[in-house]
Amino acid sequence: xxxxxxAQQLLAATYADFDRATPAxxxxxxxxxxxxxxxxxxxxxxxxxxxxxxxxxEAYVDSLCSExxxxxxSHQGPMFRALVAAAEARASxxxxxxxxxxxxxxxxxxSSCSRWSEVDAGIYVRNAIAHGLGSLTRRQRSQKVRxxxxxxxxxxxxxxxxxxxxxxxxxxxxxxxxxxxxxTGVRL
Numbered sequence: 176x177x178x179x180x181x182a183q184q185l186l187a188a189t190y191a192d193f194d195r196a197t198p199a200x201x202x203x204x205x206x207x208x209x210x211x212x213x214x215x216x217x218x219x220x221x222x223x224x225x226x227x228x229x230x231x232x233e234a235y236v237d238s239l240c241s242e243x244x245x246x247x248x249s250h251q252g253p254m255f256r257a258l259v260a261a262a263e264a265r266a267s268x269x270x271x272x273x274x275x276x277x278x279x280x281x282x283x284x285x286s287s288c289s290r291w292s293e294v295d296a297g298i299y300v301r302n303a304i305a306h307g308l309g310s311l312t313r314r315q316r317s318q319k320v321r322x323x324x325x326x327x328x329x330x331x332x333x334x335x336x337x338x339x340x341x342x343x344x345x346x347x348x349x350x351x352x353x354x355x356x357x358x359t360g361v362r363l
Contacts, residue, residue, distance in 0.1 A: 178242065179358040182235040183351055186228060190347045193224035212308055212335065221338040222304045228346045229301035232294060235354055236277075236285070237267045243281050243361065270298060281361060289356035293349035296323040300346075303336055310335045 198217045244263045248256050266276030277283045285291060299320055306312050311320070311334045321331050328345050330337040 176239075176358055176361075178235065178239055179354055182231055182354050185231045186347055186350050186354075189224055189227045189231065190343065193220065193343060196220060212310060218309065218338070221340075221343065222309050222336070224343055225297075225338055225346055226301050226304045228343070228350050229294075229297045232297075232350045232353060236273055236357065239357065239361065240266050240273065240276055240281070247280075270295075277357075283357060283360040285357065288353055288360060290349040290352045293327050293345070294353045296327045297346055297349065299324050300327065300329050300336060300338075300342075 198220070241263055244259050248259045251259075262276065262280065266272050266280075274285045277285050286295075299315060303309065303311050303315055303324075307315070311331065316334060324331055324336070327349070328339065328342040
């Protein structure tokens with residue numbers, strides 16, 4: 176599907192941009208050291224790439240779900256399309272709703288797709304970056320979440336994520352595999 180190819184191109188371009196960028200030389204002091212954490216441009220660069228990779232997966236799932244709804248309702252009446260539009264809106268509110276929508280309406284179990292457990296862990300990493308500036312949020316500070324995050328080669332030190340190139344390469348790999356698996360499941 177064109178959407179799958181587009182998502183994979185975005186994943187590749189995101190990682191290539193990260194890989195091409197020259198890490199900043201550490202000169203002088205880092206900015207900030209309070210409760211929000213210190214600013215380190217290399218850490219932010221790595222976190223930004225990881226956040227974008229997972230966000231591409233999420234946008235792909237949401238776009239594909241919308242496209243599948245459109246295909247299934249193009250010849251239906253206005254009332255049916257309105258009901259489907261409500262289901263479509265609900266399907267993108269969180270990952271539990273995404274999984275339910277794909278399973279119930281499109282006969283694809285996202286949690287059975289290739290490398291789902293890694294994508295699930297990556298979502299926790301992305302949320303820590305987006306909502307905790309690279310630190311675990313209060314809701315994430317459990318051993319279960321820490322274990323999931325460590326399972327994708329992301330260390331957690333004092334509630335702070337420690338991302339490496341290895342973690343980014345792995346994220347790129349599991350994101351691509353997951354997207355391809357969904358594409359295959361939808362085509363069956």
